[in-house]
Amino acid sequence: MENTNTFISKEKRQEGSIGFELFARYLNSMQGIKIFAPIIFTLVFIASFAESAFRYIVSLWVDNCTTISCQSSYSIINQTKTWLQNANPNEITIFFFGFCLVTIIIRALDWLILIGFLSNGARVLHDQMVESFSNVRVTFMDENPSGRLIRRFSGDYIQAKDEIPNIFADMFSTFIELIIITIIVLIQAPFAIFSIIPCGFFYYKIQKIFKASSREIQRYTKILETPIWSLFSESVVGYQTIRAYGKTNEFIQQLVLISQDFAKATLLQSRILRWLNLRLKVTSEFFTLTITIIAIYFVTIGKIGVGQAGFLMSLTIGLDSIMQWLTRSLSMIESKMVSIERIIEYKNLPSEHKINEISLKNTTKNWPNQGEVIIKNLVSSYREDLPIIINNLNITFQAGKKIGIIGRTGAGKSTLFQAFYRMIYFHSGEIIVDGIDITKIPLEDARSIFAIVPQEPHLFSGTLKYNLDRTHKFTDDQIWKALKEVQLSQYIESLPGKLNYEIAEKGGNFSVGQRQLLCMARAILSNAKIILMDEATASVDLETENLIQEAIKKVFTNKTTIVIAHRLDTLKSADYVALLGNGKLLDYGVPDNVLSKLGEGLHSHLT
Ligand SMILES: Nc1ncnc2c1ncn2[C@@H]1O[C@H](COP(=O)(O)OP(=O)(O)O)[C@@H](O)[C@H]1O
Ligand SMILES: [Mg+2]
Numbered sequence: 001m002e003n004t005n006t007f008i009s010k011e012k013r014q015e016g017s018i019g020f021e022l023f024a025r026y027l028n029s030m031q032g033i034k035i036f037a038p039i040i041f042t043l044v045f046i047a048s049f050a051e052s053a054f055r056y057i058v059s060l061w062v063d064n065c066t067t068i069s070c071q072s073s074y075s076i077i078n079q080t081k082t083w084l085q086n087a088n089p090n091e092i093t094i095f096f097f098g099f100c101l102v103t104i105i106i107r108a109l110d111w112l113i114l115i116g117f118l119s120n121g122a123r124v125l126h127d128q129m130v131e132s133f134s135n136v137r138v139t140f141m142d143e144n145p146s147g148r149l150i151r152r153f154s155g156d157y158i159q160a161k162d163e164i165p166n167i168f169a170d171m172f173s174t175f176i177e178l179i180i181i182t183i184i185v186l187i188q189a190p191f192a193i194f195s196i197i198p199c200g201f202f203y204y205k206i207q208k209i210f211k212a213s214s215r216e217i218q219r220y221t222k223i224l225e226t227p228i229w230s231l232f233s234e235s236v237v238g239y240q241t242i243r244a245y246g247k248t249n250e251f252i253q254q255l256v257l258i259s260q261d262f263a264k265a266t267l268l269q270s271r272i273l274r275w276l277n278l279r280l281k282v283t284s285e286f287f288t289l290t291i292t293i294i295a296i297y298f299v300t301i302g303k304i305g306v307g308q309a310g311f312l313m314s315l316t317i318g319l320d321s322i323m324q325w326l327t328r329s330l331s332m333i334e335s336k337m338v339s340i341e342r343i344i345e346y347k348n349l350p351s352e353h354k355i356n357e358i359s360l361k362n363t364t365k366n367w368p369n370q371g372e373v374i375i376k377n378l379v380s381s382y383r384e385d386l387p388i389i390i391n392n393l394n395i396t397f398q399a400g401k402k403i404g405i406i407g408r409t410g411a412g413k414s415t416l417f418q419a420f421y422r423m424i425y426f427h428s429g430e431i432i433v434d435g436i437d438i439t440k441i442p443l444e445d446a447r448s449i450f451a452i453v454p455q456e457p458h459l460f461s462g463t464l465k466y467n468l469d470r471t472h473k474f475t476d477d478q479i480w481k482a483l484k485e486v487q488l489s490q491y492i493e494s495l496p497g498k499l500n501y502e503i504a505e506k507g508g509n510f511s512v513g514q515r516q517l518l519c520m521a522r523a524i525l526s527n528a529k530i531i532l533m534d535e536a537t538a539s540v541d542l543e544t545e546n547l548i549q550e551a552i553k554k555v556f557t558n559k560t561t562i563v564i565a566h567r568l569d570t571l572k573s574a575d576y577v578a579l580l581g582n583g584k585l586l587d588y589g590v591p592d593n594v595l596s597k598l599g600e601g602l603h604s605h606l607t
Helices: 020-028 033-062 075-086 089-134 139-143 146-188 190-237 239-244 248-300 306-317 319-347 413-420 443-448 464-468 476-485 489-493 512-526 542-555 568-572 591-605
Strands: 373-381 388-397 402-407 425-433 450-453 530-534 560-564 576-581 584-589
Touching: 020 033, 020 319, 033 075, 033 089, 033 146, 033 306, 089 146, 089 319, 146 190, 146 306, 146 319, 190 239, 190 248, 190 319, 239 248, 248 306, 248 319, 306 319, 373 413, 388 413, 388 425, 388 584, 402 413, 402 568, 402 591, 413 425, 413 530, 413 560, 450 512, 464 476, 464 512, 476 489, 476 512, 476 542, 512 542, 542 568, 568 591, 576 591, 584 591
Parallel strands: 402 560, 402 576, 450 530, 530 560
Antiparallel strands: 373 388, 373 425, 576 584
16 A cells, blocks of 8 residues: 555645745746836836925925025926926916826826736636646646645635735835935935945844744744634534534633634734834834934035925935835735745646647548457556556457456456546556557547446536536437436436436435446447446445446447446356456456356455
């Protein structure tokens, strides 16, 4: 038995900080990045620049500094200043109003384009993930529990589509704004460098500490949250048992206890935000103070006017909120980007299709017209790294015959059917159907030549008709004819809605035998040349059993029918019997021969 720890793969969990490489991969996977990136960058830059420019123009307008050292070295600034100070109030109002309007429009536009671009990108990533997932090799489902799969398509996708674009857009525009402010302050008051460098260093240190702790607290919160959900759902499902044993209070106590742990972690989360805000505030106050002192000094020596001093101060006062946003966004984006990483990981799942498939288009139209199956030296396992189950198997299933397969449990009978559907890994060998090796042709073609009646037949929720004809290819008459052949038509006639009768989840409102008969009707409709059937071992009443046997005999007369037999009757009516053991063919021949050799030991092979 394979060790389950290695069979179910561990979910990869990102640890430590998210690398720059992931951001690059995220942006690279966006559609039209080359066109949109420059547009978005230009718009964000203009909008952020315009906001500072607005303050600057106001400072020019109110400035009453007339000394020569107040004159800017750019004549356009001097001209604007002269115009502003000589214009009448109406002109000024219209000018500032227009300026604001344009800035708002650009800001809205850049936001819309950026968010739209990123959300659309998330959708494209999602579609690629769905595409990759729908082609994934079947054993992937064994390796990954369904909860894990569902989370990628729900929680992770929601983060990628709704949350990450917002944080990203925030982060991007505040970052640009920060750079612009720093440059302006440096140009206007180069002395500020002595304040900018220590403050910048301090900001960097604070956010580094914050990011690391916030990330760990978030992980911790998530871990503490899971038991609450588990206990809650367990209590809901088992409430009768809990009440019957009088354990209600105990469960409530337990829930209170784990909720308190979770609440503590949540409290810690808000505490750490306080910690951050306090330090950011102090740093930014220090920055504002130093800039103010520098500005006052410049005003007293007549280098800048009062207006410009105000301009510098108003820029720096807004700095702490910018820094807060940036730090917060930086730490949030890190935890959210894990979702992107998980989606990108699912974009490139191992496909079940082969790369060098040989197209069937030009070969033959009516293939397969006989239904002969020759298996040559087939060596196969569930996954490349798992033990070999089909071990150098050689067997020929003659066209149009009925062959019963027997063998001890674990002999590889069901696995052989999976091999026909190419759901497992082939180390070597061929499966030749009417002259064509189906391990080399496109998967859809290979699968379409078989119809299967599984041991545990599966029906989908929906109408009966939908279950028999999912592609709406057949008329009602054809469907009724198929139902008649498996002798189910009378029963279906008696159901409310007949063909539109609603099937319960997993076909719960039909017995196993009836479900097998429905699968047979599906097989008749499919027109497949080769029928695979795994006889039901679950309780099937005698009457249904007889119906199944008759259907096999009558309906599939000119088809190759391969039955994994669990009943002596099935074998007696077969043309040939194949005995499998350890993935090898042990015996093959007419039933009497094979069965008589087994003698008393036959029953252990009918499992
Ligand atoms: N999904 C699976 N993944 C890995 N190994 C499997 C899987 N299903 C079956 N096996 C292994 O394949 C072997 C043959 O199983 P199977 O073909 O179901 O036997 P049977 O002849 O009883 O139908 C068994 O040893 C079993 O452990
Ligand atoms: Mg089986």
